[in-house]
Amino acid sequence: MEHDKERWEERYSEDNIPWDLGKPYRQLVDYINENRPSRALDVGCGTGTDAIYLAQNGFNVSAIDISEEAVRIAETKAQKAEVSIDFRLSNVLDMPFEDGTFEFTHDNGCFHSFEGSSSEESDWRTYVKEMHRVMKSKARYLMKCFSEEPSNPHRLSQETIRQYFSGNFNILYMRPVVIKGKHGNHEGYSCLMERK
16 A cells, blocks of 8 residues: 555645646535535545535535645645645545544545555455444445546446445445546546445
8 A cells, every 4th residue: 555655645746636626526516505514524635625615615524635745735725715624644444533423425536546456356345344434324425436438547337336335335326427637538427325
């Protein structure tokens, strides 16, 4: 996992983050418009765009990332936006939170980043177990990830998502979406789940 940390440090230090458009994506905006503020976790928060949006809309937000540079940028952006967010440098596979802490958990591209690693199956299982652990019963989980489209940098099928999540979460929807980036768009899924 250490090589992954180094890779993420390099990407954020070089501003090689084509997915960071500086604004929240539509499915998150829609979720916030339809749900009351709660205790929220943003996993793989990157530069904090989505965490800041959640905080601006009344959510009590904690946000984690494995990259020190990403967390530093996120903290600076949150300070400029005048919002309070509990940013933590942490690995999503071993989070520093008590069991049952969060009512809403958000993932804008973290889960799919394990695809292709030598330990992807183990990492996916651990990720889902940790999400389940830190969430309250009936808490909601919103994930955006790449689909199995061959041109995507990471590929996930609906079957793979169901395989890893269905034991711990009820999948409320899994919808095709366009994932916008600085260098073009990709096909993906927006998934809303409820913790069992």
